[in-house]
Amino acid sequence: MDATNDRILRDLREQLSWDSRVDASAVEASVEYGRVTLSGTVLTLSAKRAVEEDARIIDGVDDVVNALEVRPPAAGIEDRELAEVLRSVLGSNADLAAGPAAGASARDSSGVDIRVAVRSGLATLDGTVDVIWKKILAEELLSSVRGVVGINNRLVVVPGGDALDERIAEEIARAVERSSSLHADMLDIRVEKGFVTLTGSVNGWHARHDAYRICLSTYGVVGVDEDLVVR
Amino acid sequence: MSDNRELSEQIRRNVVDQLRWDSRVDEADVSVDVDGRDVTLRGQVPSFYGRRAAYEDARSIQSVRSVTNDLKVRNPGVEQPADEGIEKTVRRMLAWDQDVDERSIEVTVRSGLVTLSGSVDTLWKRMYAEEVASRAKGLFEIENELTVVPTEDVGDEAVAARIVGAMRRSRSLNENEINVEVKEGLVTLSGLVDTWAQHDEAYRTVLRTAGVRAVDDRLILR
Numbered sequence: 001m002d003a004t005n006d007r008i009l010r011d012l013r014e015q016l017s018w019d020s021r022v023d024a025s026a027v028e029a030s031v032e033y034g035r036v037t038l039s040g041t042v043l044t045l046s047a048k049r050a051v052e053e054d055a056r057i058i059d060g061v062d063d064v065v066n067a068l069e070v071r072p073p074a075a076g077i078e079d080r081e082l083a084e085v086l087r088s089v090l091g092s093n094a095d096l097a098a099g100p101a102a103g104a105s106a107r108d109s110s111g112v113d114i115r116v117a118v119r120s121g122l123a124t125l126d127g128t129v130d131v132i133w134k135k136i137l138a139e140e141l142l143s144s145v146r147g148v149v150g151i152n153n154r155l156v157v158v159p160g161g162d163a164l165d166e167r168i169a170e171e172i173a174r175a176v177e178r179s180s181s182l183h184a185d186m187l188d189i190r191v192e193k194g195f196v197t198l199t200g201s202v203n204g205w206h207a208r209h210d211a212y213r214i215c216l217s218t219y220g221v222v223g224v225d226e227d228l229v230v231r
Numbered sequence: 232m233s234d235n236r237e238l239s240e241q242i243r244r245n246v247v248d249q250l251r252w253d254s255r256v257d258e259a260d261v262s263v264d265v266d267g268r269d270v271t272l273r274g275q276v277p278s279f280y281g282r283r284a285a286y287e288d289a290r291s292i293q294s295v296r297s298v299t300n301d302l303k304v305r306n307p308g309v310e311q312p313a314d315e316g317i318e319k320t321v322r323r324m325l326a327w328d329q330d331v332d333e334r335s336i337e338v339t340v341r342s343g344l345v346t347l348s349g350s351v352d353t354l355w356k357r358m359y360a361e362e363v364a365s366r367a368k369g370l371f372e373i374e375n376e377l378t379v380v381p382t383e384d385v386g387d388e389a390v391a392a393r394i395v396g397a398m399r400r401s402r403s404l405n406e407n408e409i410n411v412e413v414k415e416g417l418v419t420l421s422g423l424v425d426t427w428a429q430h431d432e433a434y435r436t437v438l439r440t441a442g443v444r445a446v447d448d449r450l451i452l453r
Contacts, residue, residue: 014396018439020355021353044330046329057401057403058401059400061402072329092367093367094277094278094309094368095255095366144328144329144330145328174248175252180292180294205403206403207428218252218254
């Protein structure tokens with residue numbers, strides 16, 4: 001067991017020094033029974049996420065606890081100014097801001113109403129989106145903005161029309177059947193008030209991600225709890 | 232022969248269903264053609280994000296061997312801003328991003344066509360700058376002329392070793408089935424992968440390796 005932990009730790013160190021996206025000189029890591037704990041500091045939120053991705057990719061890693069602290073270089077931007085920038089980033093995004101009805105308020109037509117508040121670089125998102133991938137996208141867009149140290153994503157998904165649970169479950173099941181990486185009979189899909197619970201097993205680590213992505217792209221889904229076993 | 236045609240038709244139906252299902256894609260103006268197991272997407276979608284999603288949808292379908300993405304990005308609902316407006320938006324998006332050094336990137340806009348030029352130090356930054364720019368509302372055409380100039384010359388052998396090392400550490404890639412050749416910073420990937428996800432991971436691995444200038448992707452799905 002110790003030998004495995006040592007190997008994981010060695011692989012992780014190599015992985016971090018290989019990855020040109022991150023300066024991992026102040027990252028510390030420990031491994032216990034396949035669980036990696038990351039601590040120390042990085043300069044940006046995107047680096048924090050990249051380090052976690054690097055850890056998860058390594059063979060033998062079951063779980064990652066990401067306790068990295070984001071500490072941007074000095075002369076940071078003021079919270080009020082940063083909040084303005086974040087609103088502007090969301091407002092100029094083609095998928096979040098563009099309502100098809102020209103002239104009408106983009107918010108009314110797209111079902112997107114996002115409020116941004118910033119405190120000591122931590123951005124909190126409140127409001128509503130009409131589909132769950134927009135919730136994820138908003139977070140993704142803001143996490144690469146200079147000065148953001150963390151994101152508290154409290155966006156609520158409110159689908160526009162009637163989205164029945166049975167219909168959602170059926171849509172997900174059909175997408176799974178069409179997919180080349182998933183097997184429908186290995187998955188159990190439950191939907192309650194738009195909230196999806198995925199259980200069962202998948203072949204390989206990537207397939208798990210594919211199953212999750214399918215839920216995120218399905219209209220009517222308001223949340224996903226994925227508890228799949230990777231075979 | 233008729234089996235072939237049946238398979239093509241089944242793929243086509245599945246791709247159409249997939250695009251209709253995916254809430255990220257407005258498929259109203261998309262047409263799907265299938266020749267054998269090769270899919271071509273034509274027509275238009277409202278955003279680059281939707282364009283990419285449509286491509287991934289088509290690729291994810293059973294039996295699909297390749298996808299040619301000829302989709303254009305157009306949105307009749309959004310008035311295209313004047314060139315100066317687009318340029319200002321793109322510059323701001325690049326400047327605000329913490330992973331892009333916008334001082335080394337030039338943005339020019341002519342009749343709605345955005346061109347990025349200048350240089351960056353890694354290949355992932357070249358792709359990433361394009362992605363950041365292409366998120367802008369009202370941007371429909373983008374040309375990426377950024378060149379990659381690595382900060383240090385480590386030599387082709389070291390670059391190849393870095394790539395193979397990263398593949399070895401990965402839980403999903405088999406470094407023995409993927410060939411990596413490096414010549415003056417140009418990486419050629421060949422060999423077999425089992426899934427598109429493996430393909431994407433191998434490709435991303437190359438992008439993130441310092442010293443890589445460009446990549447020629449010849450991986451084949453098993």
